[in-house]
Amino acid sequence: MTRHRMYINGQRTESHRSAWFPVYDPSTEEIIAEVPDSDASDIDRAVQAAAAAFASGPWPQTTAQDRGRLLFKLADRIRAHAPALAELESRNCGKPIVEAEFDINDTATCFEYYGGLANKVMGHVNPVPDNALSFTLREPVGVAGQIIPWNYPLLMAAWKLAPALAAGCTCVLKPAEQTPLSALEIAGYFEDIGFPPGVINIVTGFGETAGAPLVAHPAVSKIAFTGSAAVGKLIVKSAADTVKRVTLELGGKSPNIFFADADFEAAIDGALFGVFINQGEVCSAGSRILVEKSIYSKFVEAMVEKSKRIRLGAPLDRETKMGPLVSRAQYDRVRQYQELGKTEARLAAGGGRAASHARGYYVEPTIFADVDNNARIAREEIFGPVAAVIPFDGEADAIRIANDTPYGLAAAVWSRDIFRAFRIVKALRAGIVWVNHMQPTYVEAPWGGYKQSGFGRELGPWGIEEYLETKQVYINLNEQPIGWY
Ligand code: NAI
Ligand code: MG
Numbered sequence: 001m002t003r004h005r006m007y008i009n010g011q012r013t014e015s016h017r018s019a020w021f022p023v024y025d026p027s028t029e030e031i032i033a034e035v036p037d038s039d040a041s042d043i044d045r046a047v048q049a050a051a052a053a054f055a056s057g058p059w060p061q062t063t064a065q066d067r068g069r070l071l072f073k074l075a076d077r078i079r080a081h082a083p084a085l086a087e088l089e090s091r092n093c094g095k096p097i098v099e100a101e102f103d104i105n106d107t108a109t110c111f112e113y114y115g116g117l118a119n120k121v122m123g124h125v126n127p128v129p130d131n132a133l134s135f136t137l138r139e140p141v142g143v144a145g146q147i148i149p150w151n152y153p154l155l156m157a158a159w160k161l162a163p164a165l166a167a168g169c170t171c172v173l174k175p176a177e178q179t180p181l182s183a184l185e186i187a188g189y190f191e192d193i194g195f196p197p198g199v200i201n202i203v204t205g206f207g208e209t210a211g212a213p214l215v216a217h218p219a220v221s222k223i224a225f226t227g228s229a230a231v232g233k234l235i236v237k238s239a240a241d242t243v244k245r246v247t248l249e250l251g252g253k254s255p256n257i258f259f260a261d262a263d264f265e266a267a268i269d270g271a272l273f274g275v276f277i278n279q280g281e282v283c284s285a286g287s288r289i290l291v292e293k294s295i296y297s298k299f300v301e302a303m304v305e306k307s308k309r310i311r312l313g314a315p316l317d318r319e320t321k322m323g324p325l326v327s328r329a330q331y332d333r334v335r336q337y338q339e340l341g342k343t344e345a346r347l348a349a350g351g352g353r354a355a356s357h358a359r360g361y362y363v364e365p366t367i368f369a370d371v372d373n374n375a376r377i378a379r380e381e382i383f384g385p386v387a388a389v390i391p392f393d394g395e396a397d398a399i400r401i402a403n404d405t406p407y408g409l410a411a412a413v414w415s416r417d418i419f420r421a422f423r424i425v426k427a428l429r430a431g432i433v434w435v436n437h438m439q440p441t442y443v444e445a446p447w448g449g450y451k452q453s454g455f456g457r458e459l460g461p462w463g464i465e466e467y468l469e470t471k472q473v474y475i476n477l478n479e480q481p482i483g484w485y
Contacts, residue, residue: 003034004180006204007187008042009049010197015042015205023181026094026324027315027360035180038205040213043172046201050143050170051219053198059170064119067166070194071115075108077189082108085154085182090315092181093150094323094361095278097316106443107158110459113443114162117464121167131478137471140168141245142221144467145214147207147235149227150176150326151281151383157183159447159458160224161200167467172201172220174211176227178327180204207231218242222467225249226283229381229407229452247456247466249283249448251381252409255402256286256438257392257424260295262414266436268302270414271387274438276310276365279322280385281330284410286438288371288378289389290398296391300369303389304349307365312354324361325384331361334384337377341368341386344375348389373401381407395420399427408450412438431457 003020005012014020019037024030036042053059062070078085082104090100123136146160157173164171175183180202187202203210211231215223215238222245225235232250239246256274258267274286291299313320325331338351350364363384371378371388378388392398402411402424412434413424425433431449434440441447441459448457456466 001031001033004184006036006038006184007190007200007202008046009201010191015039016045021177021206023092023178024327025091026326029328029359029361032091033181035184035204038203038210040209042203042205043210043213043217046172046203047143047145047214047217047219049198050172050201053196054140054142054170057198058196059168059199062168064121064166064168067168068115068118071111071118071162071165073193074186074189075111075115077193078104078108078111078186085185087316088185089154089182090323093153093179093326094315096320096323098318098320099278100315103152103155107154110155110158110443111162114166114464117163117461118166121464121468123470126472128474131476133475133477135473137473138468139471141467141469142169143219144169144171145217145220145223146171146173147211147214147223147225147227148173148175150179151278151283153179154182154186156226157186159226159463163458163463164224164467165200167464169222169467170199172203172214174203174205174214177204177206212238215239215244216241220244222246224456224458224466227251232454245466247448247458248454249409249456249458250407250452250454251283251383252407252449252453253288253379253381253405254284254286254407254410254430255288255290255405255412255428257290257398257402257411257413258292258295258299259398259413259415259417259420260292261416262436263416264295264302267414268299268306270412270436270438271299271303272306272310274412275387276307276322276385277439279325281326281383282439284432284439284441285383286410286412287382287387288373288402288405289387290392290401291389292398293391293393300348300367300389303387304367307349307367310365312356312362312364322365322385324357325363326361328361330384331363334363334382334386337380337382337384337386338363338366341366341377341388344377345369345371345388350385373404379405395424399424403427403429406452409453410434410438410449
């Protein structure tokens with residue numbers, strides 16, 4: 001079993017206590033690595049390095065072109081190692097290898113996008129009156145603390161690092177404790193590519209002992225977080241003490257809405273894909289499936305039939321469509337929701353541990369039908385392959401149920417009637433709305449939620465905004481005294 005050291009100030013390092021914690025393969029439940037168990041002191045070391053790299057040395061001297069080229073090189077390196085990175089990602093988080101390959105490609109694409117955007121950040125000339133010139137400078141906010149989840153480990157690292165580096169920030173990234181390996185792997189590229197020491201720091205550890213001190217640290221100017229709503233709320237409170245900029249992506253309970261006029265086969269595929277891709281461990285999972293009453297019974301039946309084809313298996317098997325959940329804790333959590341669902345609704349498919357697998361955190365793709373939108377399985381984020389199917393009666397009813405949630409990350413609507421589809425698009429309170437599809441995500445388009453799904457937007461030009469300050473510059477062109485006194 002290998003020990004992977006973390007990466008601070010351009011050096012591989014242990015935690016100052018020389019403490020380690022295990023990393024698992026969720027398909028075998030075996031320990032595959034150990035990584036440093038950091039605490040506030042290690043976080044401080046990383047933040048000091050990032051603050052020093054931000055203030056002096058080569059990084060503040062880099063041009064936007066330089067930073068763009070570094071990001072292109074990082075993308076190239078990731079592409080060159082894509083098969084190995086995909087395998088590592090698949091082993092560590094349990095996702096099917098075919099999906100991990102898409103993730104690694106998207107990771108490289110994200111670095112390429114922000115590499116290209118680095119020298120397209122522009123200020124404005126402001127049309128102030130009088131004899132003056134006013135313009136704005138866009139400057140990096142400083143040290144960015146970035147805390148990411150375990151469902152798309154390397155891709156989430158890219159969503160955070162790429163815009164921050166393009167903007168000229170320096171970063172302290174804390175991967176999820178379950179899935180630190182891919183971020184530690186790419187840390188091995190940074191020095192050779194030419195990132196100065198301290199510009200990117202990868203610190204491993206747990207949320208309370210390493211994440212929380214990063215949020216509280218006075219030298220960190222901005223926190224970017226993706227994870228649970230519970231932790232998001234703690235972060236906002238803690239960040240208040242140092243008035244940090246915060247962006248939060250907190251998942252949801254996204255509605256996937258099917259009208260009777262939708263293409264039936266495409267709809268069934270879309271309902272299953274929306275909630276079962278990546279084992280349902282997706283922040284935008286279409287976990288509430290709203291189906292118009294006239295097709296409801298037939299729809300549930302077809303979903304159940306087709307869900308039997310979902311092949312559970314070893315993550316590295318190319319035929320696998322669903323791997324194990326990421327951890328024992330997530331497995332227990334999803335199993336509890338499966339049991340709860342049996343008391344709240346009608347179990348139509350799955351509902352338990354996958355009997356085919358004696359080891360590993362495998363659960364069955366599970367479909368609950370006739371779910372009341374007030375049931376806990378319709379309100380709480382489960383983050384596993386558990387669907388709640390809810391009937392609705394007409395457009396207004398669909399909108400009412402869809403919006404009756406504290407969350408607002410994503411939604412989808414399926415219909416061939418473009419008038420109706422666009423009426424629904426406008427009525428939905430969600431940051432991302434798909435029509436006749438669910439889940440496609442591109443770096444060019446914004447990502448983030450309404451309501452308690454968080455605030456701020458990642459990706460596209462919106463993503464870099466979150467790492468930029470705006471400095472207003474006023475230049476007096478009038479050489480005379482003001483003449484006020
Ligand atoms: P979590 O929100 O606790 O963990 C996400 C990240 O936050 C990890 O890096 C963790 O170390 C860090 N963290 C935890 N506590 C922290 C704290 N007090 N201060 C700073 N950082 C902290 O999520 P967890 O416990 O892994 O999963 C629980 C549930 O959260 C899931 O079942 C799911 O419903 C939701 N979740 C949502 C995600 C999303 O993408 N929206 C991703 C992961 C989990
Ligand atoms: Mg947690």
